[in-house]
Amino acid sequence: MDARAKGGRKAAAPPTSQDLWPLVIEFTLSQRAWWIGLCTEFDLTAMQGHTLRMLDPKKPVAMSALADSLVCDASNVTGIVDKLESRGLIERKGAEGDRRIKMLAVTEKGRRLREQLGARTMAPPAAVAALSADSRRRLAEILRAILAERSADRMA
Amino acid sequence: MDARAKGGRKAAAPPTSQDLWPLVIEFTLSQRAWWIGLCTEFDLTAMQGHTLRMLDPKKPVAMSALADSLVCDASNVTGIVDKLESRGLIERKGAEGDRRIKMLAVTEKGRRLREQLGARTMAPPAAVAALSADSRRRLAEILRAILAERSADRMA
């Protein structure tokens, strides 16, 4: 709305990076509500949804690895996994060589739910589907660059 | 990493919208950790940060309006506002004509903190600053289109 107030003509002057970035921020922050709503449809919390999204049915991972993926404390993962396991969506399995480790495997039931969630998540909005091949390539490059920059920051 | 595994040559074939959208999702979900980290630097939780971000120092809003902005329950706002108020960052004020309403005003201390947070939030990553004017315009158009689509969904 601010954008329109400032002059939302169809093809306005190119925004400066100072103007563009707030739009990116607004966009990403607005995704929060969308993701929560989507997960709720599947009776999942946002975090449970993230967790299911991260787990690859074909490749079980350790709890600690999941904690890294979710960028949260290992102790936190215990509770989240508890809930998903009690619903029969995933299960803990002992690791081959190391009995300290619990590997997380997606059950068949979990796999089906995960697939449905994924289908809804990945359905591109019409605005994306309508992009030209060139626009898509550019957007992909930009997003990858920012992602790389961000994760470099995290390492530092 | 999957992207690279699949063939991350510098100027690859344009991604299909089926390929692009997951990247957008990955991007936005990754912002969660970034936002939490940023807010933590200012001793704010993510939600308190959102709240301060939403409040315009020049234009107080009602609690209920804030609840709408944050897409959360009104009862939730009470607690969040309590904490920010106890730190002297915002304050409740009675509305002119309606004594039911509490208007939220940003204090001078809050305004300064908000400004610092905003400066950090809005600092465009190098990847964005480096974009051509044309790329910036395209990206802005895309994001606005998706935002509009999403909010239309919410209304429906």
Place this chain on the structure above:
DNA sequence: TGGCAAAGATTGAAGTAGTCAAAGATTGGA
């Protein structure tokens, strides 16, 4: 004008997430 429904904010209860510190189990190397 007196009464009542609706609106705005708060409270309380219950559940989910998040951190940190400490403990238990297991491993691997000195």
Place this chain on the structure above:
DNA sequence: TCCAATCTTTGACTACTTCAATCTTTGCCA
């Protein structure tokens, strides 16, 4: 064998979330 390191869990505490219930105030209307 012993001991430090690793992986997971537990416990205590705070924050966020929703829902139902409450309280005040407002606005309508009979």
